[in-house]
Amino acid sequence: MSPGTETIADPVADPVVEHVDEDRPRTVASAAPAADRVFRAVVRASGLLVLLVMGGIGAFLAYQAIPTLRVLGWSFFTEVQWRPEGGRLGIASVGLGTIQVAVVAILIAVPLALSVALYISEYAPRRLRRTLIALLDLMAAVPSVVYGLWGFYFLQPQIIYLARWLSTYLGFLPFFHVDTDVHAATWEQSKYTSSVFICGVVVAMMVLPIVGSVMREVFSHAPQGEREAALALGSTRWGMVRSVVLPFGRGGIIGGTMLGLGRALGETIAVVLIISPAFDLKFRVLERGGNTISELIALRFGESSPFQLSALLAAGLVLFLFTLVINMLAAVVVARSRSGAATEI
Amino acid sequence: MTQSSVDEMSIVDVPRRVGGRTLDDVLAVVGALLGSLALVWTAYQNLLPTSGLLGFLCCWYAVFLLMYAGVTALRHPRTVVADRVAAAVVHALAGLVGVALLLVIGYTFWRGSDALGHGNFFVSDLSGAGPLDPLNKGGVLHAVVGTLVEMAMAVAITLPLGVACAVFLNEVRGPLTRPVRTVVEAMTALPSIVAGLFIYVTVLVFAGFERSGLAASLAVGVMMLPIIARASEVVLRVVPGGLREASLALGASQWQTVWRVVLPTARPSLATALILGVARGVGETSPVLLTAGYTTYLNADPTHGPMASLPLVTFNLAKSSEAVDQSRAFGAASVLLALVLALFVIARVVAARSGNSKGGRS
Incomplete structure (x- = not known):
C-alpha cells in the first residue's frame, strides 16, 4: 500500500x-x-x-x-455467602445468579431476535426495511435504566400471572417450582415478584436488538444467486429460508447469540432495580430473590474495606473473564461466517 | 434498481410478480383469525374456568395457527403449509417485539407526562423539593446540566483518541497493530459496572479524589473508548483502497491522504458510529453510579463536588416509594429517552445524507 x-x-x-x-x-x-x-x-x-x-x-x-x-483460595469460588465481617466471601451464589439471568434472557431473546431478523431480511416490504433496521438500532440505544423502570413498574405486575401459571402447571420441573401453595385461595403475589425470571425478561429486551442485528446482517449477505436458485426450483419462501438463508447464517446466529450472552452477563441497572438480593444457591427462577455479580458490585462498593474492595475487584474480574471469553468466541464465529475483505474499486 | 434499468431499456417484458397473495391466501388468514377468535371466546371466556387477557391472546394465537394450518392443508401440499405457518410465526414474533418497543417508549413518556407538564421541571433542581413536595416544585435541571457536562468531557477524551487509534489500526499500522486490535476488541466486552469500579478504585480510593463529574466522565470514557475505536475502525476499513492509492500516486503524503481523502470519505458513517457510541454512553448508569455521587444541587463544576446526571437521578428516584418521586423518575427517564432519540435521529439524518451522496456519485 x-x-x-x-x-x-x-x-x-x-x-x-x-x-x-x-x-x-x-x-x-x-x-x-x-x-x-x-x-x-x-x-x-x-x-x-x-x-x-x-x-x-x-x-x-x-x-x-x-x-x-x-x-x-478456592473457597472464593465455592462460598455462597458474602459476609466481609466474618471473612466469608464467595461468588458461588452471585455467579450462579448471573448465569441464570443471562440464560433466561438468551432463551427469550434468541427466538424473538431470529424472527425479527428473518422478518426484516426476508418478509418485510422492501421500502420498510430501512425504517425497521433503524427501529432495531433504536431499541439497542434505549438506556438500560429505562428498560429497568419499565420492567419494574409495567411488566412486573403483569408477568407475575404468567409466572404463577408456569409454576402451577409446570411446577413439577424443578426450575419452575415456587415454594408456595399454588392452590391457595389467595395467592402470594410477592412470592413471584423480583425474581430472576422477570430480570431475565427485561435483560432479554436489551440484548434482543444486539442479537437481532448481528443475525440480520449475516442473513442479508446470503448469496442472491442461491436464493433465486432455490425459488426457481420451486421452493416456497420458507423452504428458501431453510435451505439457503439459515445454513448460510448459522455463524451469525451462533455468534449473535453469544454476543448477546456476553452483554446479558454484565447487565447491572435493570437487575438492581428489579431483583431482591438473596444469597442462596437455588435454581428456582420464578421465585423471589436472586443475585448477580454486577448487582453485588453496585450494592457493596460504598461500604467497602480494602479487603472487600479487593474481593469486589476479583468478582469483577471473573465477570469480565466470562464476557471476554464469550465475546472472543462470538467474534471468531461471526468472522468465519462472512467475508471480511475490504471493498476495492 | 432492476426496475429502473428495465425502464431505461424500454423492454415490454415486465417481470412477473411472484410474491403476491391470491384471494385464497387472504381468505385463509382472515377466516382462521375470525374462526379462532370465535372458538376461543366461546371456550376460554364462557366454557372453561379460565380468564385473563394474556392467556386469551396466547390461546387465540395457538388456535389460529392450528386452524390456519388446517385450512391451508385442504388445498395445498405439506411444504406450503409449513411455509404459511412459518410466515405466521415470524410475523407474530416480530410484531411482538415491535409492540414491546412501543410499550417501553410509550409507557415511559406516559408516566413521565405528569412531571413534564410542569415547566419548573426543566428550570430548577431538586434541592428544595423533597419526596413529599408536589410536582410543581423541583426539577431535573441539575441532572440535565450534569449529563451534558459529563458527556462533553467524555467525548472530548474518547473521540480524538478513539479515531486516532482507528487510524493507527487501519492506515499507519506497525508491530503493535495486532495487540492493540486484540485488546480493543477484548475491552468492548468490559461490563460497564467493572469500568466504573476501576475508576472508583484508582481515582477515588487510591488517588484520593472526591466524587465528581470528572471521575464520572472518566468512567464513561473508559467504557466508550473501545466502542468508538472499534466502530471507527470498521468504518475506515470500508473506505475503498483505490482512493488511498490514487491519492498517494498523485504525490500526497500519508498525512494528507488520511486527512483529505480517507477521513472525509468516511465522515458520514464515522459520524453515525460516533453518535451511536455517544447515545450508548449517555444512557449508561452503572459507571456513573459508582463515581459521580448523587446530589440534588445544581453543580456545573466537574472537578469539585458530586454531580448528578439523568440516568443517576432516574435510578435514585425510582427506588423511592413515594408516587411523586416515581413521577419525577419517569420524567427524568423521558428527558433521557428524548435525548437519546434526538441523537439517534441526528445519526439517521447524517447516515441518510451519506447514502444519497454516495448514490449520486456512483
Missing part, C-alpha cells in the same frame, strides 16, 4: 529496455516528509496509549484480585 513498495515501470524507458539485460525497478523509497513523521508518531502514540489504558485495566483488575485469591 505504501508508495515505496510499488514497482514502477517507466514508460519512456521502454525502448531502451531491449538493450539492457535486466529490467530493474527504480528504487523510489524516499524519506517521509516531516509532517508524515509527526503524523505517524502521534497516531502510533495514541494507539499505544489506548493499548496501555485498556491493557492497564485488565492488568489492574488481575493484580488487585491476587490478595483476595491468595487469602481465600
Whole structure:
C-alpha cells in the first residue's frame, strides 16, 4: 500500500529496455516528509496509549484480585455467602445468579431476535426495511435504566400471572417450582415478584436488538444467486429460508447469540432495580430473590474495606473473564461466517 | 434498481410478480383469525374456568395457527403449509417485539407526562423539593446540566483518541497493530459496572479524589473508548483502497491522504458510529453510579463536588416509594429517552445524507 513498495515501470524507458539485460525497478523509497513523521508518531502514540489504558485495566483488575485469591483460595469460588465481617466471601451464589439471568434472557431473546431478523431480511416490504433496521438500532440505544423502570413498574405486575401459571402447571420441573401453595385461595403475589425470571425478561429486551442485528446482517449477505436458485426450483419462501438463508447464517446466529450472552452477563441497572438480593444457591427462577455479580458490585462498593474492595475487584474480574471469553468466541464465529475483505474499486 | 434499468431499456417484458397473495391466501388468514377468535371466546371466556387477557391472546394465537394450518392443508401440499405457518410465526414474533418497543417508549413518556407538564421541571433542581413536595416544585435541571457536562468531557477524551487509534489500526499500522486490535476488541466486552469500579478504585480510593463529574466522565470514557475505536475502525476499513492509492500516486503524503481523502470519505458513517457510541454512553448508569455521587444541587463544576446526571437521578428516584418521586423518575427517564432519540435521529439524518451522496456519485 505504501508508495515505496510499488514497482514502477517507466514508460519512456521502454525502448531502451531491449538493450539492457535486466529490467530493474527504480528504487523510489524516499524519506517521509516531516509532517508524515509527526503524523505517524502521534497516531502510533495514541494507539499505544489506548493499548496501555485498556491493557492497564485488565492488568489492574488481575493484580488487585491476587490478595483476595491468595487469602481465600478456592473457597472464593465455592462460598455462597458474602459476609466481609466474618471473612466469608464467595461468588458461588452471585455467579450462579448471573448465569441464570443471562440464560433466561438468551432463551427469550434468541427466538424473538431470529424472527425479527428473518422478518426484516426476508418478509418485510422492501421500502420498510430501512425504517425497521433503524427501529432495531433504536431499541439497542434505549438506556438500560429505562428498560429497568419499565420492567419494574409495567411488566412486573403483569408477568407475575404468567409466572404463577408456569409454576402451577409446570411446577413439577424443578426450575419452575415456587415454594408456595399454588392452590391457595389467595395467592402470594410477592412470592413471584423480583425474581430472576422477570430480570431475565427485561435483560432479554436489551440484548434482543444486539442479537437481532448481528443475525440480520449475516442473513442479508446470503448469496442472491442461491436464493433465486432455490425459488426457481420451486421452493416456497420458507423452504428458501431453510435451505439457503439459515445454513448460510448459522455463524451469525451462533455468534449473535453469544454476543448477546456476553452483554446479558454484565447487565447491572435493570437487575438492581428489579431483583431482591438473596444469597442462596437455588435454581428456582420464578421465585423471589436472586443475585448477580454486577448487582453485588453496585450494592457493596460504598461500604467497602480494602479487603472487600479487593474481593469486589476479583468478582469483577471473573465477570469480565466470562464476557471476554464469550465475546472472543462470538467474534471468531461471526468472522468465519462472512467475508471480511475490504471493498476495492 | 432492476426496475429502473428495465425502464431505461424500454423492454415490454415486465417481470412477473411472484410474491403476491391470491384471494385464497387472504381468505385463509382472515377466516382462521375470525374462526379462532370465535372458538376461543366461546371456550376460554364462557366454557372453561379460565380468564385473563394474556392467556386469551396466547390461546387465540395457538388456535389460529392450528386452524390456519388446517385450512391451508385442504388445498395445498405439506411444504406450503409449513411455509404459511412459518410466515405466521415470524410475523407474530416480530410484531411482538415491535409492540414491546412501543410499550417501553410509550409507557415511559406516559408516566413521565405528569412531571413534564410542569415547566419548573426543566428550570430548577431538586434541592428544595423533597419526596413529599408536589410536582410543581423541583426539577431535573441539575441532572440535565450534569449529563451534558459529563458527556462533553467524555467525548472530548474518547473521540480524538478513539479515531486516532482507528487510524493507527487501519492506515499507519506497525508491530503493535495486532495487540492493540486484540485488546480493543477484548475491552468492548468490559461490563460497564467493572469500568466504573476501576475508576472508583484508582481515582477515588487510591488517588484520593472526591466524587465528581470528572471521575464520572472518566468512567464513561473508559467504557466508550473501545466502542468508538472499534466502530471507527470498521468504518475506515470500508473506505475503498483505490482512493488511498490514487491519492498517494498523485504525490500526497500519508498525512494528507488520511486527512483529505480517507477521513472525509468516511465522515458520514464515522459520524453515525460516533453518535451511536455517544447515545450508548449517555444512557449508561452503572459507571456513573459508582463515581459521580448523587446530589440534588445544581453543580456545573466537574472537578469539585458530586454531580448528578439523568440516568443517576432516574435510578435514585425510582427506588423511592413515594408516587411523586416515581413521577419525577419517569420524567427524568423521558428527558433521557428524548435525548437519546434526538441523537439517534441526528445519526439517521447524517447516515441518510451519506447514502444519497454516495448514490449520486456512483
